[in-house]
Amino acid sequence: MKTIIKNGTVVSETEMYQADVLIENGKISAIGRNFVEADACVLDASGQYVMPGAVDAHTHISLQAGACHTTDDFFTGTRSAVCGGTTSVIEHLAFGPENCSLRYQIERYKKAAEGKAVIDYGLHGVFQQVDSATLQEMEELAAEGIASFKIYLTYAFALSDADALRVFRKAAELGTPIAVHCENDSIVNYNRARLVSEGKTAPRYHALSRPNECEAEAVGRMLHIAHMAGDAPLYIVHLSARESLQAVREARAHGQKNVYVETCPQYLLLTDEVYERKDALKFVMSPPIRKAEDTEALWQGLADGSIDVVATDYCPFNFATDKQLGKDDFTKCPNGGTGIEERVMAMFSAGVMQGRITPSQFVKLLSTNPARIYGAYPQKGAILPGTDADIILIEPQAQGEISIRNMHGVVDYTIFEGMRLQGCLRIVLSRGEIVYRDGVFTGQEGTGRFLVRRV
Numbered sequence: 001m002k003t004i005i006k007n008g009t010v011v012s013e014t015e016m017y018q019a020d021v022l023i024e025n026g027k028i029s030a031i032g033r034n035f036v037e038a039d040a041c042v043l044d045a046s047g048q049y050v051m052p053g054a055v056d057a058h059t060h061i062s063l064q065a066g067a068c069h070t071t072d073d074f075f076t077g078t079r080s081a082v083c084g085g086t087t088s089v090i091e092h093l094a095f096g097p098e099n100c101s102l103r104y105q106i107e108r109y110k111k112a113a114e115g116k117a118v119i120d121y122g123l124h125g126v127f128q129q130v131d132s133a134t135l136q137e138m139e140e141l142a143a144e145g146i147a148s149f150k151i152y153l154t155y156a157f158a159l160s161d162a163d164a165l166r167v168f169r170k171a172a173e174l175g176t177p178i179a180v181h182c183e184n185d186s187i188v189n190y191n192r193a194r195l196v197s198e199g200k201t202a203p204r205y206h207a208l209s210r211p212n213e214c215e216a217e218a219v220g221r222m223l224h225i226a227h228m229a230g231d232a233p234l235y236i237v238h239l240s241a242r243e244s245l246q247a248v249r250e251a252r253a254h255g256q257k258n259v260y261v262e263t264c265p266q267y268l269l270l271t272d273e274v275y276e277r278k279d280a281l282k283f284v285m286s287p288p289i290r291k292a293e294d295t296e297a298l299w300q301g302l303a304d305g306s307i308d309v310v311a312t313d314y315c316p317f318n319f320a321t322d323k324q325l326g327k328d329d330f331t332k333c334p335n336g337g338t339g340i341e342e343r344v345m346a347m348f349s350a351g352v353m354q355g356r357i358t359p360s361q362f363v364k365l366l367s368t369n370p371a372r373i374y375g376a377y378p379q380k381g382a383i384l385p386g387t388d389a390d391i392i393l394i395e396p397q398a399q400g401e402i403s404i405r406n407m408h409g410v411v412d413y414t415i416f417e418g419m420r421l422q423g424c425l426r427i428v429l430s431r432g433e434i435v436y437r438d439g440v441f442t443g444q445e446g447t448g449r450f451l452v453r454r455v
């Protein structure tokens, strides 16, 4: 099976150029001009950008949170992803039973995704306890393509600083990035209890219980601990506060090299005014939506390269049911929001088309960097001969709108409802197959493969 994408503008992390792309057997076989292939399927990309499929390095497609489970399974979650231009996901796992091994959750998720996912998927390991067995497992799992691990500083299995140091020391040896959810657990818990005892239970108090300093303090602490561990690779997930970004800049200025920063569209495109809305529960997520000064600082961070990745932290719970658990008390609301289908075009429109980032920066932030940092590059994240033909075609001059009415997931809302889009996603290819075209999912359940990642 051959496909030629003709007349488009190919975009990489460093350049843009007019070229045709020849695809054979799911791989890019050549980039050039005037390919003559009588039996090829030809896609005319005149006036369109031809970009590597986006990689979402932070999803919670399948997550149990108290009594609620996210709305998706790996079929519906990845269908929604691909209909938004994302051609690989790397899932952050839920916690398993107390004292379970790292492998226990990996095996569960592999089973859940196999035969369901429509695009390729990787898995990050998750730490619940640190001991010699789990540290040994890190090494074994990394050799099997689980080349990254997550630690939480809040929630049920928040790690102590000493345990974080142990994980970082092993990571420095293996080269595996450690993704960290940075919030000061004891301050968050104190704030939550205090606010509830004062009768302050509306969604706006969710944001007030997790102020910028809660994140920035934890980010600063992790920077020091990763440095102590020999400049271990530290990846800060969903950074949202301007003070956190400043701490990263300072650490880098002092020579710390292995630090990666991820933010998410919600921290760039929304402000804390959402907590005054009637549907404020939709925005109960951690960290919370911040102030306009933070969004401005984050856009600056994208433009100057201080932020490396834009991922989603996709964690969908239905508004009509699950989220309503928090209607009388924000602490009862399952945390998380939408974004897996919205990320690419929201960032293209607000970033590229509004001149805040270039097309190449867009490719770098949403595709090349996450693939590279997490060990999937160049198989993913690049349009180069020999790489997987995961490709998206975007028409910059077309317009659209984000609305739950034309999305392909099963969650009942989008946090970006009504956002006008400049630019339209036309076609998505996953390993050479057209899986989305002009609003319609054309892929197949179960075609996604486990993504072996190597750092």
Ligand code: URP
Residues within 6 Å of the ligand: 060, 181, 284, 285, 286, 287, 313, 315, 335, 336, 337
């Ligand atoms: O509120 C959020 N973000 N829920 C998902 C889990 C996490 O914190 O990443």
Ligand code: ZN
Residues within 6 Å of the ligand: 181, 237, 238, 286, 287
């Ligand atoms: Zn998190």
